[in-house]
Amino acid sequence: MKVAVVGTGYVGLVLGACLAETGNDVLCADVDEGKIARLKQGHIPIYEPGLEPLVLHNLREGRLAFTTDVGQAVERSEIVFIAVGTPPDEDGSADLQHVLDVAGTIGRRMNASKIIITKSTVPVGTAERVRAEIAKHTKTPFHVCSNPEFLKEGAAVEDFMKPDRVVVGVDSDEAARVLEELYAPFVRTGNPLIFMDLPSAEMTKYAANAMLATRISFMNQIARLCEAVGADVTQVRRGIGTDRRIGPAFLFPGPGYGGSCFPKDVQALVRSGDDHEVPLDILKAVRAANERQKRVLFDKLRKHFDGKLRGKTVAVWGLAFKAETDDVRESPGLVLVEELLCAGAKVQVHDPAALETARRQLGDRVTYAAQAYDALRGAAALAVVTEWLEYRNPDFTKMKDLLTRPLIVDGRNLYDPARLARLGFTYNSIGRPLACASS
Ligand SMILES: NC(=O)c1ccc[n+]([C@@H]2O[C@H](COP(=O)([O-])OP(=O)(O)OC[C@H]3O[C@@H](n4cnc5c(N)ncnc54)[C@H](O)[C@@H]3O)[C@@H](O)[C@H]2O)c1
Numbered sequence: 212m213k214v215a216v217v218g219t220g221y222v223g224l225v226l227g228a229c230l231a232e233t234g235n236d237v238l239c240a241d242v243d244e245g246k247i248a249r250l251k252q253g254h255i256p257i258y259e260p261g262l263e264p265l266v267l268h269n270l271r272e273g274r275l276a277f278t279t280d281v282g283q284a285v286e287r288s289e290i291v292f293i294a295v296g297t298p299p300d301e302d303g304s305a306d307l308q309h310v311l312d313v314a315g316t317i318g319r320r321m322n323a324s325k326i327i328i329t330k331s332t333v334p335v336g337t338a339e340r341v342r343a344e345i346a347k348h349t350k351t352p353f354h355v356c357s358n359p360e361f362l363k364e365g366a367a368v369e370d371f372m373k374p375d376r377v378v379v380g381v382d383s384d385e386a387a388r389v390l391e392e393l394y395a396p397f398v399r400t401g402n403p404l405i406f407m408d409l410p411s412a413e414m415t416k417y418a419a420n421a422m423l424a425t426r427i428s429f430m431n432q433i434a435r436l437c438e439a440v441g442a443d444v445t446q447v448r449r450g451i452g453t454d455r456r457i458g459p460a461f462l463f464p465g466p467g468y469g470g471s472c473f474p475k476d477v478q479a480l481v482r483s484g485d486d487h488e489v490p491l492d493i494l495k496a497v498r499a500a501n502e503r504q505k506r507v508l509f510d511k512l513r514k515h516f517d518g519k520l521r522g523k524t525v526a527v528w529g530l531a532f533k534a535e536t537d538d539v540r541e542s543p544g545l546v547l548v549e550e551l552l553c554a555g556a557k558v559q560v561h562d563p564a565a566l567e568t569a570r571r572q573l574g575d576r577v578t579y580a581a582q583a584y585d586a587l588r589g590a591a592a593l594a595v596v597t598e599w600l601e602y603r604n605p606d607f608t609k610m611k612d613l614l615t616r617p618l619i620v621d622g623r624n625l626y627d628p629a630r631l632a633r634l635g636f637t638y639n640s641i642g643r644p645l646a647c648a649s650s
Contacts, residue, residue, distance in 0.1 A: 212393060215240060215288035217281055217313045218295030219250065221257060221471070221538070222330060222360050225367045226294060228262060231269035232372075233396040239277050240284035250277040258537035258564040261368040281313065282320040290393065291317055292358075293341070294330040299475045303482040305334050314341040318348030326386050328356045332416050332476055334483050338380065338409040354386040357409050359416030364470065365535030372397060377404045380412025417483075420476040421494055426461040427468045428500040434464035434642025435507075444642025445624065464641045466543035466596055466622030467504035469532035474501070474541045505543045508594050509550040511620045511639050515592065521555030526590035526614075528583060529597025531565035539568045543622065544596040552576055561586040563599050587613035598623040607634050617648065 212235050216227040219241035227239040241247050246256050253270060255263045269275035278284055285291055295309040310331055317327055327345065329338055342355045357380035362370040377394050381387045387406050398404045407415070434444040444464050452459035468474070477498050484491035516523060532542035539545055544562075551558050561580040562569065570579065580586035583601060587593060587610055595602055603625050611617050611634065619631065621640040628646035631638035638646040 212236070212290055212389075213288045214238070214393075215284035215291045216330075217241075217284065217291065217293050217316075218309070218331070219243075219246060219277065220294070220296060221259070221364055221367065222362065223292070223294035224250075224255075224257070224266070225259065225262060225362060225371050226292060226330060226360070227275060228265040228269055229368065229371045229397075230393070231272075231275035232265055235274065235393070237269075237275050238284045238287065239275070240279065240281045241277075242279065242281070244279050247277045247279050258535075259364065259367050260535055265368060281316050285317050285320040285325075286322050288325065289323075290326045290328065290389065292328045292330045294360075296471075297331045297333055297475075299478055303478040304486075305332070305337075305475070305479045307333060307337060307340065310337065311340065311344050314344035315348065318345035321345065321349040321351045321353060324352050324354075326354045326356060326389055328358045328390075329413075330358055330360050332359060332420075332472065332479075333357075333413060334417070334479060335410045335413045337413060338382075354382055355409070356381050356386050356390060357412040358390070359412060361416070361419060364538055365533055373400075374398070374402060376402055378412050378415050379404065379406055380409035381406055382409060417476055417480045420473055421480050421491075421497070423461050424468055424473040424477050424501070425493065425497050427463075427465070427473075428497040428504070430462050430464045431467065431504045431507075431641075432500055437642040438644075441644060442642075443644065447642075464624070465504075465598075466508050466547070466641070467501045469505075469541040469543050470538060471540040474498075477501075505546045506550065507641065508543070508547050508596065508620050508622050509554075512551070512592055512594060513554065515618055515620070515637070515639070520551065522557070523592075524557040524559060524590045524615075525551050526580075526586040526593045527551075527558060527560045528562075528586065528593060528595045528602050529565075529599055530560055530562040530569040531597050531599075534597055534599045535564075537562075537564040537568045539565050539572065542569075542596075545569065545572060547594060547596060548573060548577060559586040559588075559590055562597065563601060565597075584609060584613060590614055591616045592618040592620060595619065595621045595623055595625060598625065607631070607636070611635060 214235050214237045216223045216239045219239045227237045231237040293313050297305040300306040338355045338357045437444040448462045530544040558577040561583045617636045624640045632646040632649045635648045
């Protein structure tokens with residue numbers, strides 16, 4: 212099928228490459244000229260495991276191409292995905308300006324009947340706004356579908372290729388038939404393709420993200436209480452995660468959730484609830500708990516230094532909001548760095564993939580280390596923020612030599628407290644008893 216993907220970011224690029232891989236003829240369009248120029252030359256603008264070979268292979272095979280001409284992409288395609296950003300507006304609601312811009316272009320360039328699919332995360336009612344915007348400019352009949360995306364950054368290709376399920380809101384049997392054909396290669400092992408009405412599909416995406424954010428914040432608060440009462444959250448997590456009614460996923464405590472989705476989607480759902488006079492009290496609490504949690508590593512560090520961080524050097528491992536991505540949007544790592552700088556500390560940072568994206572926000576206010584150990588040289592503490600594999604089994608002897616004080620504050624519970632105490636560290640993790648050097 213001839214497919215256009217408008218918006219070539221984390222979602223659009225993965226979507227375009229995966230659809231090309233299954234034999235479709237895909238043209239990805241974006242207004243960012245620099246991004247498109249790089250993509251045309253085979254340079255992938257984001258770090259996402261498995262994406263580069265997929266893009267390069269399909270470019271070579273001629274099934275994937277890139278353009279800045281959104282109208283041209285619309286004209287030559289039977290199916291048009293809208294995958295542009297929906298950042299938070301000033302009042303917390305999703306800003307639909309880009310989505311509606313694209314809808315306007317689609318309407319103006321509608322040269323034959325097409326299926327228009329919103330892939331961006333958008334509030335209930337957006338599909339109808341897209342329909343109305345397109346209809347302003349054309350008399351040609353068209354279909355509008357809502358197909359929210361559930362991929363995780365860091366495992367986006369894998370998630371798209373083998374989704375737990377695909378949710379599609381449709382306005383007709385004909386649109387359902389086309390989408391069934393398009394998604395058939397991805398649901399061969401029996402994972403369901405779930406058709407529903409448009410508002411329910413739009414709501415499903417927010418409900419899914421809100422549920423996951425709730426589980427994270429719930430565990431973060433249980434972890435805080437564990438620390439206060441002398442329990443170990445790792446044991447508690449095992450104890451509850453094995454209950455089939457609860458399940459083990461998304462129960463790891465940490466430094467607060469970040470990224471481009473959970474914070475803005477929770478916020479947008481809260482806003483939508485308020486607009487409809489259905490206050491979403493649980494999600495308001497989730498959001499407040501997460502804001503507090505993003506300060507947890509800073510608070511721990513401040514305590515270790517009796518509030519005197521001015522002039523101290525602190526190493527930070529991990530700036531990406533999670534492992535296997537270079538995305539630093541709403542990252543707890545950046546919150547920590549800003550707090551440390553504000554308190555007068557010097558900060559030395561390392562991240563295997565996100566130094567360049569972080570540099571756009573932090574500029575020359577921190578020292579960037581090319582190797583993880585370089586960040587430790589002369590630092591009085593290490594804060595571990597992102598769960599990158601290379602941080603999981605480091606050389607602790609070397610670390611102790613490089614640090615001026617053997618203090619590790621760990622937002623991801625990567626290490627064994629008893630072992631670190633034996634090695635002479637003070638080790639402060641999340642929801643577990645403080646480990647101090649054993650004499
Ligand atoms: N990133 C994720 O993990 C993820 C997962 C599921 C859903 N989503 C949702 O998918 C949507 C896209 O997210 P993303 O992370 O890919 O965003 P992104 O910021 O990485 O990419 C958006 C792209 O859209 C382009 N764009 C903006 N306006 C445009 C226009 N008028 N015409 C053409 N291109 C335009 C931008 O230049 C940018 O390249 C959002 O609604 C997001 O909530 C994201």
